[in-house]
Amino acid sequence: xxxxxxxxxxxxxxxxxxxxxxxxxxxxxxxxxxxxxxxxxxxxxxxxxxxxxxxxxxxxxxxxxxxxxxxxxxxxxxxxxxxxxxxxxxxxxxxxxxxxxxxxxxxxxxxxxxxxxxxxxxxxxxxxxxxxxxxxxxxxxxxxxxxxxxxxxxxxxxxxxxxxxxxxxxxxxxxxxxxxxxxxxxxxxxxxxxxxxxxxxxxxxxxxxxxxxxxxxxxxxxxxxxxxxxxxxxxxxxxxxxxxxxxxxxxxxxxxxxxxxxxxxxxxxxxxxxx
Ligand SMILES: [Zn+2]
Ligand SMILES: [Zn+2]
Numbered sequence: 001x002x003x004x005x006x007x008x009x010x011x012x013x014x015x016x017x018x019x020x021x022x023x024x025x026x027x028x029x030x031x032x033x034x035x036x037x038x039x040x041x042x043x044x045x046x047x048x049x050x051x052x053x054x055x056x057x058x059x060x061x062x063x064x065x066x067x068x069x070x071x072x073x074x075x076x077x078x079x080x081x082x083x084x085x086x087x088x089x090x091x092x093x094x095x096x097x098x099x100x101x102x103x104x105x106x107x108x109x110x111x112x113x114x115x116x117x118x119x120x121x122x123x124x125x126x127x128x129x130x131x132x133x134x135x136x137x138x139x140x141x142x143x144x145x146x147x148x149x150x151x152x153x154x155x156x157x158x159x160x161x162x163x164x165x166x167x168x169x170x171x172x173x174x175x176x177x178x179x180x181x182x183x184x185x186x187x188x189x190x191x192x193x194x195x196x197x198x199x200x201x202x203x204x205x206x207x208x209x210x211x212x213x214x215x216x217x218x219x220x221x222x223x224x225x226x227x228x229x230x231x232x233x234x235x236x237x238x239x240x241x242x243x244x245x246x247x248x249x250x251x252x253x254x255x256x257x258x259x260x261x262x263x264x265x266x267x268x269x270x271x272x273x274x275x
Contacts, residue, residue, distance in 0.1 A: 017041075018151065044151065048158025049194075053215035055159065056166040057223035059131055060212040063107050067241050070101040075249045077112045084109050084118045111242050114205060115174040117167065124167035136160045163215070169195040170214035177202070193217065208240035 019040040023033035067074060073093055078084045084106075088094050094102060107127075109118060117124055136156070143153045175181050176190055177198035189195045193216055200217040203210060209227060213219045230236040237244065 044154050045158060047155040049162060049216060050218050051155050051159030052163035052166060053213045053217065054219035054222065055132055055163055056128075056170075056215045057213035057219050059128065060214060061223055061227055063104065064208065064212065065236050065241055066104055067245070068098075068101040068104040070097050070105075071248075073097050073101055073105050074108075074245055075252055076105070077249060078109060079112055081113050081116055081118045084113050088118075108242065108245075111205065111208060115171065115178060117171050121168075124171075125164045128164045128166055132160060132163065166215045169216065170201070172196070173198045173201045173214075208242040 017037060017040055019036035020033060023036055028036075076087070076093060078087050088102075088106065094105065097105070106118065119127070139148065139153065139156050142148050143150075172181060172186060173190065173196040176187070181187055181190070186195070190197045193200070195216050196214055197217070200220075201211060201214065204212065209231075210224050211217065211220050212223050212227070227236065231238050
């Protein structure tokens with residue numbers, strides 16, 4: 001039987017898998033080590049999926065609660081993807097805004113025009129890769145000095161390999177809500193909560209202050225109380241920024257209507273009937 005156990009223990013076993021280390025230490029037969037190795041791979045993959053979902057929730061929460069500096073742009077809404085693209089290509093309100101405000105408006109536009117995505121598949125992947133690449137490089141550097149266990153890095157790297165595709169699972173849930181998903185494999189994965197089910201994402205588009213996780217929703221039980229805590233201590237507002245923006249938008253509309261009424265030419269005085 002192959003023995004992976006050495007004086008350095010698990011760190012010296014291939015990829016640091018516990019099953020090989022413990023199995024060979026206990027003198028288990030090869031088939032039992034192979035079986036426990038498969039179970040361990042499954043657990044690590046599931047943990048990687050969970051990690052990716054957790055990251056999706058953190059990124060989504062952070063971006064939803066960042067309002068930017070351009071109130072006129074923030075209060076502008078488009079309700080179809082065609083109009084979103086036209087506004088971004090032609091309107092000075094968007095074109096002359098700061099890049100960060102443009103990025104935030106584009107991200108928040110999903111709440112008013114949820115489906116399909118206004119960005120290319122490449123951009124959807126890059127929206128996740130950009131914010132998480134530095135932390136992942138940091139993890140890898142720390143791990144290179146032997147400061148992080150191999151099992152933890154396996155979970156992080158599995159999660160970060162799957163993570164960039166979280167916008168696909170997100171938009172697949174919107175597509176399913178519109179009866180546009182016919183693939184039995186995808187429907188199976190959604191029904192078994194391996195990827196995001198539309199029922200688990202719907203509440204986000206009603207309240208905008210909860211259920212931020214878009215890979216499969218497994219980590220919402222961590223992100224939802226975290227958001228409530230941050231609102232409680234004053235880091236985030238009590239109401240979701242989207243709710244505040246919609247109210248501001250309605251108030252601006254009301255102000256505009258009142259201004260138009262006040263500046264409209266006075267109606268003609270009733271004519272004397274000549275009596
Ligand atoms: Zn959102
Ligand atoms: Zn959505």
